Amino acid sequence: MxxxxxxxxxxxxxxxxxxxxxxxxxxxxxxxxxxxxxxxxxxxxxxxxxxxxxxxxxxxxxxxxxxxxxxxxxxxxxxxxxxxxxxxxxxxxxxxxxxxxxxxGDWFTWSPHDGGPLLLIAGGSGVVPLRAILRHRQRSGSGVPVRLLYSSRTLADVIYREELDQYRGHAEVRYTLTRAQPPGWAGFSGRVDDAMLARVAWPASRRPLTFVCGPTAFVEAVAELLLARHYPASRVKTERFGGA
Amino acid sequence: MALDGNAIGGLLLEIFGSDMTSAQATCASCGAVSPVAETMAYVRSPGTVVRCRRCQSVLIVVARVRGLNCVDLSGVAALEAHPRP
Incomplete structure (x- = not known):
């Protein structure tokens, strides 16, 4: 044997x-x-x-x-x-x-027939697979409503910023800067918390489909906040990449 | 630090021949049922260890010996790749 x-x-x-x-x-x-x-x-x-x-x-x-x-x-x-x-x-x-x-990986994926509304929450380079989802939604002509909340250390650390800003009008893109904010910054500051989600997250009654990707500690914290907001666990998909 | 079952998708695909991240794993200790993607995975140890997110019990251990994967599935009561609706 x-x-x-x-x-x-x-x-x-x-x-x-x-x-x-x-x-x-x-x-x-x-x-x-x-x-x-x-x-x-x-x-x-x-x-x-x-x-x-x-x-x-x-x-x-x-x-x-x-x-x-x-x-x-x-x-x-x-x-x-x-x-x-x-x-x-x-x-x-x-x-x-x-x-x-x-x-x-066929779990952390989205296609137009999965529907929405979509809530995408990224920590740092956790934005990468969510960018693929945004691009796929755009290219496929899907009208599924989507919101992206992207947590980054500074504005200079925001990946794909030019592209993400172009989605405005088709997708709601919000940034939170955790370490430093440029003068006159009108976006969010600090770590993702319940008050931020209260302004960004879809109401649980709309049964949003949520993708969270980032460092392990970020993902755990955000997933906990979403479950506390009565998001159904089966529609909160998470992906962790460890350190930072 | 723990990753999740997405991180071992390649390893499980190599072992099972199909993508297992959506497969439903039933913990033999506490009975929790969850997609493999949402389990806890430790990939930096000498082998790969997968634990139940609810009770932390070991679900799967994979050790690579001379190019062969030795897979211990005794921590899962069921692993269903195509769950019935």
């Missing part, structure tokens, strides 16, 4: 870097050329594997930043004590290759 354990069935493929867009001082979007990509849904992620010359390898998961039908792109934030993200955000060049497997 020694060989009855299951061998890998999800295969790694080689991706080539097709484009790099610097989003903020510590965040970049990497578009990948993946000839055998089966297609993905907004909200899914992929795994990246980097292997050093000595055979040491490291794997990380990154949310897919692009909508259904768009070429695959990931958005990566540099973590100062990270092992993989400093390479991806500082060393990686056009034409470089890396191993990728995916798409992964």
């Amino acid at each position: 020694a060989r009855t354990a299951v061998r890998g069935r999800l295969s790694w493929q080689v991706a080539e870097v097709a484009a790099i867009t610097e989003e903020t001082h510590s965040v970049r979007t990497i578009a990948l050329n993946l000839p055998d990509w089966p297609g993905h849904h907004a909200g899914q992620h992929l795994d990246v594997r980097l292997t050093a010359e000595d055979g040491y390898s490291a794997e990380r998961s990154y949310s897919i930043a692009s909508a259904d039908g768009e070429p695959v792109a990931i958005t990566v934030e540099r973590l100062e004590d990270g092992e993989v993200s400093p390479y991806l955000t500082q060393e990686l060049r056009l034409g470089d290759q890396m191993e990728v497997r995916g798409p992964i």
